[in-house]
Amino acid sequence: MPDEKRLDLGKLRTKLKKHIESAVPGINIDYCLTCGLCASGCPATDIEGLDPRKFLRLLVLGQDEEILKTNWIYACTMCQRCKYACPMGIDVGRIVYEIRGMRPKEQRPKNLQRSCDLQKESNSTGIPNEDFVWVVGDVLQEVRNNEPGWANLAAPIDKAGAMYYLNQNAKEPTVEPEEMVPLWKILGAAGIDWTYSSKWWDGANYCLFTGDAMDWEMTVRRQAEVVDGLGCKYYINTE
Ligand code: SF4
Ligand code: SF4
Structure with a gap:
């Protein structure tokens, strides 16, 4: 494949993903294997059309706007069950906490x-x-x-x-x-x-x-x- 047609993975490192990686000590979103173990035990799976695996994919693929506007972040209980199920130790609940804090107060659940x-x-x-x-x-x-x-x-x-x-x-x-x-x-x-x-x-x-x-x-x-x-x-x- 010619070099110019190769997917530039560097461009997929989005602003929001970078922010999360700098704000949450020790987290490495790139470790995600897309295995879905997190989603299998998550009480918020399929609410608002998302689950922790899909949520992480949106983040990796640079869908910042979708992440910032989804109400799935309020379906997540921040229970951290995903963290303990994940073979890579990724704490989706901690990411959700960070993104909740980024939402303007007037746009949060009243x-x-x-x-x-x-x-x-x-x-x-x-x-x-x-x-x-x-x-x-x-x-x-x-x-x-x-x-x-x-x-x-x-x-x-x-x-x-x-x-x-x-x-x-x-x-x-x-x-x-x-x-x-x-x-x-x-x-x-x-x-x-x-x-x-x-x-x-x-x-x-x-x-x-x-x-x-x-x-x-x-x-x-x-x-x-x-x-x-x-x-x-x-x-x-x-x-
Ligand atoms: S922290 Fe959120 S994403 Fe993780 S298992 Fe709990 S509800 Fe699901
Ligand atoms: S369990 Fe971990 S590695 Fe597997 S999809 Fe979820 S976050 Fe990614």
Whole structure:
């Protein structure tokens, strides 16, 4: 074959692929064998017409626009199952995370971005911290009054020096507060010394899923500062 007709593989190294290779330490997309093992166990296979193998092919073949606009990146759970199935150790979920972060905020799924934005203010549902404190106290009182054997149940908040810090899925105090009780009972029955906090108490971290590392880090740091401020030794993350 004449040289000028040969496929110039160098030209297939696209801008987006290069960006991913520089942003994700240790990743080498060219190692992909197109074997499809990743797709076989992926919960996002065939959603939005893609799977991790096809997604990687788009990247390798320079289909940057298609990659940047596909909503498949929000079907991917970033579970990393593909990474462990892949004979070459390629972490498609990590690539997806990077590409999510490249999408402008106004083009991301509204509920996801909204939850992250609210979380940066206080918690992902946006309820006032005073409401969280009130709901915990109200539910606790109801259990103490009405459930035999649980008159001394505890749900401490801001207890300095507690051994364990417990965070809370914000959905429960907001829409199904009785769902908090079983864990209180388990901790009480086990004699665990624990506490909630009255601020940054939300255990979810939606900013992990938007792809913005700074928002994600801010959320984690605020929670960690609360745990350290209370002097708790262990952090129980319910999410
Ligand atoms: S990280 Fe994404 S691509 Fe990989 S297996 Fe999980 S859902 Fe599929
Ligand atoms: S399992 Fe790995 S090598 Fe096989 S297609 Fe998926 S990413 Fe490529």
